[in-house]
Amino acid sequence: xTTIARTPPGQPRAxxxxxxxxxxxxxxxLLVLVVLLLxxxxxxxxxxxxxxxxxxxxxxxxxPTGTEDDIVVRALRIPRTVLGVLVGIALGLAGALIQGxxxxxxxxxGLLGVNAGSAFFVVLGIYLFGVTSLxxxxxxAFAGALVASVVVFTLGSMGRxxxxxxxxxxxxxxxxxxxxxxxxxxVLIDTDTLDAYRFWxxxxxxxxxxxxxxxxxxxxxxxxxxxxxxxxxxxxxxxGDDVARSLGHSVRRTRVLGIVAITLLAGGATAACxxxxxxxxxxxxxxxxFTGPDHRWLLPASGLLGAVLLLxxDVLGRIVAxxxxxxxxxxxxxxxxxxxxxLVRRRxxxxx
Amino acid sequence: xSTALRRDPPRVPGRVPxxxxxxxxxxxxxxxxxxxxxxxxxxxxxxxxxxxGEFPISIPEVLAVLSGSGDGGQRFIVLELRLPRSLTGAxxxxxxxxxxxxxxxxxxxxxxxxxxxxxxxxxSAAAVAVIVLGGSAGSVVGLLATTGLPIAALLGGLVSAxxxxxxxxxxxxxxFRLVLVGIGINAALVALVNWLLIVARIYEAARAxxxxxxxxxxxxxxxxxPVGIALxxxxxxALILGFVLGGLQFGDDTARxxxxxxxxxxxxxLLVAVGLAAIATASAxxxxxxxxxxxxxxxxxxxxxxxxxxxxxxxxxxxxxxxxxxxxTAFAGVELPVGIVTAVLGAPYLLYLLVRQGREARx
Numbered sequence: 001x002t003t004i005a006r007t008p009p010g011q012p013r014a015x016x017x018x019x020x021x022x023x024x025x026x027x028x029x030l031l032v033l034v035v036l037l038l039x040x041x042x043x044x045x046x047x048x049x050x051x052x053x054x055x056x057x058x059x060x061x062x063x064p065t066g067t068e069d070d071i072v073v074r075a076l077r078i079p080r081t082v083l084g085v086l087v088g089i090a091l092g093l094a095g096a097l098i099q100g101x102x103x104x105x106x107x108x109x110g111l112l113g114v115n116a117g118s119a120f121f122v123v124l125g126i127y128l129f130g131v132t133s134l135x136x137x138x139x140x141a142f143a144g145a146l147v148a149s150v151v152v153f154t155l156g157s158m159g160r161x162x163x164x165x166x167x168x169x170x171x172x173x174x175x176x177x178x179x180x181x182x183x184x185x186x187v188l189i190d191t192d193t194l195d196a197y198r199f200w201x202x203x204x205x206x207x208x209x210x211x212x213x214x215x216x217x218x219x220x221x222x223x224x225x226x227x228x229x230x231x232x233x234x235x236x237x238x239x240g241d242d243v244a245r246s247l248g249h250s251v252r253r254t255r256v257l258g259i260v261a262i263t264l265l266a267g268g269a270t271a272a273c274x275x276x277x278x279x280x281x282x283x284x285x286x287x288x289x290f291t292g293p294d295h296r297w298l299l300p301a302s303g304l305l306g307a308v309l310l311l312x313x314d315v316l317g318r319i320v321a322x323x324x325x326x327x328x329x330x331x332x333x334x335x336x337x338x339x340x341x342x343l344v345r346r347r348x349x350x351x352x
Numbered sequence: 353x354s355t356a357l358r359r360d361p362p363r364v365p366g367r368v369p370x371x372x373x374x375x376x377x378x379x380x381x382x383x384x385x386x387x388x389x390x391x392x393x394x395x396x397x398x399x400x401x402x403x404x405g406e407f408p409i410s411i412p413e414v415l416a417v418l419s420g421s422g423d424g425g426q427r428f429i430v431l432e433l434r435l436p437r438s439l440t441g442a443x444x445x446x447x448x449x450x451x452x453x454x455x456x457x458x459x460x461x462x463x464x465x466x467x468x469x470x471x472x473x474x475x476s477a478a479a480v481a482v483i484v485l486g487g488s489a490g491s492v493v494g495l496l497a498t499t500g501l502p503i504a505a506l507l508g509g510l511v512s513a514x515x516x517x518x519x520x521x522x523x524x525x526x527x528f529r530l531v532l533v534g535i536g537i538n539a540a541l542v543a544l545v546n547w548l549l550i551v552a553r554i555y556e557a558a559r560a561x562x563x564x565x566x567x568x569x570x571x572x573x574x575x576x577x578p579v580g581i582a583l584x585x586x587x588x589x590a591l592i593l594g595f596v597l598g599g600l601q602f603g604d605d606t607a608r609x610x611x612x613x614x615x616x617x618x619x620x621x622l623l624v625a626v627g628l629a630a631i632a633t634a635s636a637x638x639x640x641x642x643x644x645x646x647x648x649x650x651x652x653x654x655x656x657x658x659x660x661x662x663x664x665x666x667x668x669x670x671x672x673x674x675x676x677x678x679x680x681t682a683f684a685g686v687e688l689p690v691g692i693v694t695a696v697l698g699a700p701y702l703l704y705l706l707v708r709q710g711r712e713a714r715x
Binding site for chain 2 (some may be wrong): 104105106108111155156158166167170171172173175177178181182184185187188189191192195198201202203277278281282285294326327329330332333334336337338340341342344345
C-alpha cells in the first residue's frame with residue numbers, strides 16, 4: 001500500500017532509483033558519438049590523397065623521424081583534423097542554437113545572414129583590395145558575419161519583447177537574399193573576382209594551415225561556452241516566450257546570449273573554411289532522435305555529431321577523388337542529403 | 353507560426369458575406385484595396401518599362417497603344433518588341449508568388465518557398481549542367497544553348513519536385529516533412545551547381561552565373577505564351593483550391609473534421625505550386641526572392657493569418673516588373689539581371705514591414 005501512497009502536496013517526491021530509459025539512451029548516444037569522433041579523427045589522420053600504411057602513420061604520430069610520410073601526417077593531416085573538429089563542433093552547436101532560438105526546424109546557421117555577410121565581405125575584399133590568400137579572407141569573412149548578424153538581430157528585435165522567432169527568421173532570410181544579390185552583382189561585373197570567389201564559395205578544409213585554426217579558435221571557444229550556458233534558458237524559451245517570462249527567465253537576455261554565440265560560432269567556422277552548408281541544419285534533427293528536446297543534452301551532442309560529420313565527409317572527399325579531392329562542402333551535401341531525407345522519413349518529425 | 357504575426361484578434365462579426373450562385377466568400381475591403389493598388393502599380397511599371405529604350409515612348413502614348421490606338425510605328429515597337437518582355441516579367445512574378453504563397457500556407461512556415469525547397473535549384477542545376485557540360489562537349493552550342501535551356505530547366509524543376517514529393521510520401525504528405533525533404537534535396541543541388549561552377553572553364557562559369565541570376569532580356573512572345581497558358585490553367589485552380597487552405601491552417605485533424613480531404617487537397621495544391629515554379633524558372637531563370645517575399649509582404653499588407661493568394665499574385669507581378677525597370681535603368685549601359693534587383697528591392701521593404709509591425713505592436 002505504501003508504494004502507491006500519493007505524496008502529499010508540498011513534499012518533494014523521492015527520486016526513483018532506476019535510471020529512466022531516456023537518460024540511458026542519452027548517455028549511450030553521447031558515448032557512441034565520442035567513439036565515432038575518435039574513429040573519425042583517426043581516419044582523418046590515416047587516410048588521404050597520399051596512401052600511407054598504418055605502421056608509418058603510427059610512427060609518424062609517436063616517433064617521427066622526418067621522413068616524407070611523417071611530414072605529411074604531422075604538418076598537413078593533424079592540423080587539418082584539428083580544424084575539422086573545431087569547425088564541426090562550431091557548426092553543429094550553432095545549428096542547434098539557431099533552431100532553438102527561432103523555433104524553426106528549417107533554420108540553419110546561415111539563416112542569420114552569417115554566411116551571406118561573410119561571402120559579401122570576401123567578395124568586396126577580392127574586388128576592392130585584391131585579397132586572394134585564405135589568411136586574408138579570414139578577417140573579411142568574420143567582419144561580414146558580425147555585421148550581418150548584428151543587422152538581422154537589430155531589425156528582428158524591433159518588435160515587442162525583443163526578437164520573436166518569426167521576425168528573426170524573416171529578417172535573416174531577407175538579408176541573406178539581399179547580400180547574395182549584391183555578391184552576384186559584383187561577380188557579374190568582374191570575372192576575376194568570380195574566378196577567385198567560386199573556389200572560396202565551396203567550403204573546404206584543404207589548404208588551411210594551422211595559423212587559420214589559431215586565429216579562430218578563441219572566437220569558437222567563447223561562442224561554445226556562451227552557447228552551452230544558454231541551454232536552460234532555451235529550454236524555457238521552447239515553451240513560448242510568455243511561459244518563459246512567467247517562469248522568471250529573461251527572454252531578451254537569453255536571446256542576446258544565443259545570437260552572440262551563434263555569430264561567434266558560425267562566423268568563425270565560415271571565416272576558417274568558407275560556407276559549409278547542411279551540418280548545422282541536419283545535425284540537430286539527427287541528435288534529437290536520442291536526446292529529445294532538452295537543450296542541455298541536445299547542444300553538446302550536436303557539437304559532437306557536427307565534428308564527426310564534417311571529418312567523415314572530409315575523409316571521403318579525399319578518398320573518392322584521388323589523386324585530387326572533392327571539397328568537403330560538396331561531399332556533405334551529396335552524401336548528407338540522402339541520410340537526412342531517410343531520417344526525415346523514418347521518424348515522426350517533432351516540431352521544435 | 354502565423355499566430356505570432358496577427359496584430360489583433362480576428363473580428364469575425366462585422367464581416368460582410370458575399371454570395372453568388374453556390375459560391376460564397378467573405379468581403380475583405382483591405383484585400384480588395386491591396387489588389388487594386390498593386391494592379392495600378394503593375395500597369396504603370398509596365399508602361400514605364402515599355403517606354404524605355406532606343407526610341408523613348410511616353411507613358412500616355414504607351415497606354416494609348418495598349419488600349420488599341422496609337423500610330424503604326426509605335427504599335428510595332430510596343431506590341432512586338434517591348435510588351436513581351438514586361439508581360440513575361442509580370443507572369444513569371446505572379447507564378448512565383450502564388451507558388452510561394454501556397455507552399456508557405458501548406459507548411460505553415462514562411463521559409464517554405466520554391467527557392468528554398470529545391471524546385472528552383474533543380475531547374476538551375478539542369479540548366480547549368482547544359483551550359484557547362486554542353487559547352488565542353490562542344491557539340492551542343494547553338495541549338496541546345498538557346499532552346500534547350502528552358503526545356504532542361506523545366507525538366508530539372510519537375511524531376512526534383514517529383515523526387516521531393518516521392519521521398520516525402522508516407523501515408524500521405526505532411527507539409528512539414530515535404531519542406532524538410534525539399535531542403536535536403538536543395539542542399540545537394542546547390543552543391544552540384546557549385547561543383548559544376550568549379551570544374552567549368554571560367555567563360556562557362558560566367559555564363560552560368562548570368563543564367564543563375566535570372567533575366568528577362570530578349571524575351572519575346574514565344575516566352576510569354578507558355579507561361580501565360582500555364583497561369584491561365586494553374587492560377588484559377590489555385591484560387592479554387594485556395595479555399596481549403598484556411599481549413600488546413602488548423603492542422604490535419606481539425607481540417608478533416610471540417611470536411612476537407614486533406615491529402616487530396618494538399619497533393620493538388622502542391623502540384624499547382626510546383627508547376628508554377630518550374631515554368632516560371634524555365635522561362636526567366638531563377639528570379640530570386642519573389643516567391644519568398646511576395647506572400648509575406650501581401651500577408652502583412654492584407655493583415656491576414658496566412659499568405660493570401662490573390663494579393664500575393666499581384667504583388668509578385670508588380671515587384672518583378674518594377675525590378676526590371678530598375679535593372680534596366682540603374683546603371684547606364686550595364687543591364688543588371690532582374691533577379692538581383694528583386695532581392696535588393698524586396699528585402700528592405702520586407703524588413704521595413706517587420707520593423708513597422710513591431711512598432712505598432714509596441715504602441
